Amino acid sequence: MTTINQPKEAWGSRIGLVLAMAGNAVGLGNFLRFPIQAVQNGGGAFILPYLLSFILLGIPLLLVEWSIGRFGGVKGFNSPPYILQSIDKRKIWKYIGVFGIFSNIAIASYYCYIESWTMSYVYHSIVGTFKGMSETEVSLFFDNYLDVRYSTTGIPYEAILFYILCLGLNIWILSRGLQKGIEKVAKIFMPLLILFGLFLAFKAFTLKAGKDGAIFDGIVGLNFLWTPDYSSLTNPKVWLAAAGQIFFTLSLGMGCIQCYASYLRKNDDIVVNSMTTGFTNEFCEIVIGSAIIIPISIGYFGIDKVIELASFGGFGLGFRSLPFLFSQWGVVMSVLAGVAFFGLLFFSGITSSLAMGSPIVAFLKDAFGWNRKKSSLAFGFIILLFGLPTVLFFSQGVFDQYDYWAGTVALVLFAMLEIILFSWFLGVDKGWKLIHMGADMQMPRFFKFVLKYITPILLIIIFLASLLKPKNDDWSLLSFKGWELDNSSIIAELKHQGIGPNNKWFSDFFYAENEGFVDSIYNYNHRNYIRVSGLSEKSYEYKAKHQLLVQMGDKVEIGEKLYSGSIINNVFYIDMSRLSLVLLLIFIGILVKIGYKNIKNNFENSNNLLE
Amino acid sequence: MNTSALIIMLSVQITVTVIVVCLFIKILKPSKK
Numbered sequence A: 001m002t003t004i005n006q007p008k009e010a011w012g013s014r015i016g017l018v019l020a021m022a023g024n025a026v027g028l029g030n031f032l033r034f035p036i037q038a039v040q041n042g043g044g045a046f047i048l049p050y051l052l053s054f055i056l057l058g059i060p061l062l063l064v065e066w067s068i069g070r071f072g073g074v075k076g077f078n079s080p081p082y083i084l085q086s087i088d089k090r091k092i093w094k095y096i097g098v099f100g101i102f103s104n105i106a107i108a109s110y111y112c113y114i115e116s117w118t119m120s121y122v123y124h125s126i127v128g129t130f131k132g133m134s135e136t137e138v139s140l141f142f143d144n145y146l147d148v149r150y151s152t153t154g155i156p157y158e159a160i161l162f163y164i165l166c167l168g169l170n171i172w173i174l175s176r177g178l179q180k181g182i183e184k185v186a187k188i189f190m191p192l193l194i195l196f197g198l199f200l201a202f203k204a205f206t207l208k209a210g211k212d213g214a215i216f217d218g219i220v221g222l223n224f225l226w227t228p229d230y231s232s233l234t235n236p237k238v239w240l241a242a243a244g245q246i247f248f249t250l251s252l253g254m255g256c257i258q259c260y261a262s263y264l265r266k267n268d269d270i271v272v273n274s275m276t277t278g279f280t281n282e283f284c285e286i287v288i289g290s291a292i293i294i295p296i297s298i299g300y301f302g303i304d305k306v307i308e309l310a311s312f313g314g315f316g317l318g319f320r321s322l323p324f325l326f327s328q329w330g331v332v333m334s335v336l337a338g339v340a341f342f343g344l345l346f347f348s349g350i351t352s353s354l355a356m357g358s359p360i361v362a363f364l365k366d367a368f369g370w371n372r373k374k375s376s377l378a379f380g381f382i383i384l385l386f387g388l389p390t391v392l393f394f395s396q397g398v399f400d401q402y403d404y405w406a407g408t409v410a411l412v413l414f415a416m417l418e419i420i421l422f423s424w425f426l427g428v429d430k431g432w433k434l435i436h437m438g439a440d441m442q443m444p445r446f447f448k449f450v451l452k453y454i455t456p457i458l459l460i461i462i463f464l465a466s467l468l469k470p471k472n473d474d475w476s477l478l479s480f481k482g483w484e485l486d487n488s489s490i491i492a493e494l495k496h497q498g499i500g501p502n503n504k505w506f507s508d509f510f511y512a513e514n515e516g517f518v519d520s521i522y523n524y525n526h527r528n529y530i531r532v533s534g535l536s537e538k539s540y541e542y543k544a545k546h547q548l549l550v551q552m553g554d555k556v557e558i559g560e561k562l563y564s565g566s567i568i569n570n571v572f573y574i575d576m577s578r579l580s581l582v583l584l585l586i587f588i589g590i591l592v593k594i595g596y597k598n599i600k601n602n603f604e605n606s607n608n609l610l611e
Numbered sequence B: 001m002n003t004s005a006l007i008i009m010l011s012v013q014i015t016v017t018v019i020v021v022c023l024f025i026k027i028l029k030p031s032k033k
Helices: A013-026 A026-034 A032-042 A044-076 A080-085 A094-095 A098-129 A135-146 A158-175 A176-204 A216-227 A230-234 A236-249 A256-263 A272-291 A293-299 A303-310 A314-329 A329-370 A374-391 A399-437 A445-469 A492-493 A569-601 A606-610 B003-028
Strands: A507-513 A517-523 A525-533 A537-542 A561-568
Touching: A013 A094, A013 A176, A013 A256, A013 A272, A013 A329, A013 B003, A026 A158, A026 A272, A026 A314, A026 A329, A032 A044, A032 A216, A032 A272, A032 A293, A032 A303, A032 A314, A044 A080, A044 A216, A044 A236, A044 A256, A044 A272, A044 A399, A044 A445, A080 A094, A080 A098, A080 A329, A080 A561, A080 A569, A094 A399, A094 A569, A098 A158, A098 A176, A098 A256, A098 A293, A098 A314, A098 A329, A098 A374, A098 A399, A098 A569, A135 A314, A158 A176, A158 A329, A158 A374, A176 A216, A176 A272, A176 A293, A176 A561, A176 A569, A216 A272, A216 A293, A216 A303, A216 B003, A230 A236, A236 A374, A236 A399, A236 A445, A256 A272, A293 A303, A293 A314, A303 A314, A314 A329, A329 A374, A329 A537, A374 A399, A374 A445, A374 A569, A399 A445, A445 A492, A507 A606, A525 A561, A537 A561
Parallel strands: none
Antiparallel strands: A507 A561, A517 A525, A525 A537
């Protein structure tokens, strides 16, 4: 059928491949997202839909992505557009593969930023920045860190500096190649990550009430996290949350797995290798991830406060609270714990961002014949171009937009289309043979049925659910007469449903977004704020050039004018980030088309290779 | 600790750990191919 070429680059060892793949999957979400999801979705009962999702969604998609990747790699391609094109001759597939480049650029742009926070927090843990700080001061430190205009640590433009440092490290490792760069890093960082995780889990487990300022034993947190609320299992929200968690934790639908797998040899095992990476990720999530932030936080704050803090997500707990808690453990232990926790996050982050860079580097090689150094530098430039807006306009919502469209919607869409390609266009029989080519272990035949029907249906359900999610994730609202959409559903996002009264790009007035009384007009860290407190509390930033239209004690309604002047609303930044993502998608599509022509022109047997 | 929480936690964590260890042993053993 085709000319079989051995890929030019290949993994140096099986363990290196598995650790690099596991590093791709194990990310910040294992330690910051999973425990929060478990707490919010039924505790110990959450594990049932979670494991079921792993079997019905995670394992099949791992097998599909690994085998698609190896299939394309054997034909000489390492980037998702041409890997997908090598499976089916219809030209549309290489354009669907565009998502495998697009998502990685958009996600890496903000992911490298988060990674740089962890790098910076390792530094601050070592130099003792958090020593003697109160809980509020540690929390405010994070806000100040994100405000790139003013430095409170003495390092000018600290957030940007660490971001560029982090990106530079990624570029350097990528440019060193597969074996000397990615594989070597995985072999060092992954064991360290597990070691740091086990150390922190041990510390959390042995936390004793009355010692080091703790008010509860660490066991209380574990008990809280694992106590099952079986009634939650009747709620579709819990099942969708479990499916979503499995999907994101395994880095599915991104194109990274296909890219890494494309460096396998024709008869390299897929079944055992993919299962090992999948279960290593589960080990890091279920065993280590569940044993750190919740037990430690509950040990100091108690259950009620942690429930409240958890409602803001894992980042709040991780960056705003844990440095303060570690500082209670004495001089030496606080440094060790800070380095271990943020080092663990950094290792999990960098092994994932390297995986995101790989499809881009591979694409430039496939399409334009660029070498690794040149492609790695190009990757760095693109990420800097798209990443700086997330750093500079973080509080205006650019970061969230990238995360929503590229980090959530595009992944589900891509995975849905690739499983359809594999099971229905390539055919599940052919696909099954592909999975087992050179395998050391046979998968149960039950998975053949799952691959053909269950996984595609589940992905379609997940996609439809994110499209039409009802208000407050309350699925009992579903009705043939229609229902009110949640602000986070795709349709509501597109309609700017939750944007509030400041819904124009430019305006002469800024309107209140909550109702209550003006209870504070204050200046903090060179910034001016008006705080409106009522049923909810919200602080609005205004600039010195703006004219205040309210006074202390005034009652304000939603939509009432707070200040006047020349105002650029957040919706402008939101729309600009959406526009840049759309332009990026189109731009990659054009590059894929040009690259396809180059491949056809450059290789004598290109027709064989591509069709 | 609540018994049902303890049973769920230990059974899931031990199962996952045993599977990971077995898979790594399989990987580190030279292939018969």
